[in-house]
Amino acid sequence: MGLIEITDLYKIYAEGMENEVRALDGVSLSIDYGEFVAIVGASGSGKSTMMNILGCLDIPTRGEYMLDDIPVAHRTERELAEIRSRKISFIFQGYNLIPSLNVWQNVALPMTYQGVKPAQRYQRAMDALDAVGITAKAESRPTQLSGGQQQRVAIARAIATASPIIMADEPTGALDSKTGQQVLDILRGLHGLGTTIILITHDNGIAAKAERVVRLQDGHIVEDRPNIPDESRALNANL
């Protein structure tokens, strides 16, 4: 049994109505511990819906979802919040930092919900900021940072909780190519440490950095293949 197992999953909006939309139409997928998977698709393919359901932010209309052997498809909101707190961290395209909190407080916030003691929270937040090379900005407000720096803070927030899964929704979408590459390098580093990374993107070039590519189209998985990341391909060519 993998870390994530979804079976015959549907997400249907306005079901039975004239304007019915099948965002996910009978999708089955298995993701193992420590995988780096890119879920790729054009706008409207269902990839964001997939992330919302995999991330326990939304519930499917029908189907089964097992997360780390826990059935989560039809849990209560309280149970889903608990699962998110313990199992999943998010990195969003728009960073989603809280402007009224400074950088280290943003990083520490999810640990508050996990019940981590204040002193430990600060230390772990600073360690996470150190891991993404942004400790000097710990007391700054998010609005004082560049987009790349804000995304690093968002990554630090994801690291600090020590969740086994990081879901990154278009994490480089608002960044220039150089900064985007740095963010992807950090994600790859985390994957190297054993974290399961699920990367949602519309960009095939970004997806090429993952070890596996799952392509969605009109709510169906139309491709699921292992991928040799660009750097490995270049290394093999040189040997």
Added chain:
Amino acid sequence: MAAIALLVGGIGIMNIMLVTVTERTREIGIKKAIGAQRRVIIGQFLVESTVLSGCGGVIGILIGYAGSLILGKLIYDLILMPEVWMAAAAFLFSLAIGVGFGLYPAVKASGLQPVDALRAD
């Protein structure tokens, strides 16, 4: 008259908190996405509404003391001061108003679905 004033004040607090909830929808979504339970969100907004009404209570008590002193001097040429227990009761009542009228906005905030709240501008 006092009951009407309290009601109007309470509705004012509720309106302010409802606007706050609307303005901070995305923040609520972020907090829920990273693991905040409903009770955490309810607690946050109740604390805010209670602090707001508590501040109003303190200001009202200070105005009450000042008014008593001034009017007592002007009308009766006496130093009139409300009893401490009255001030304490007024303060506690202001806190209760904050909790009472802050409850609906707090519950509304906590009921937002994270996936919807994250889409807010």
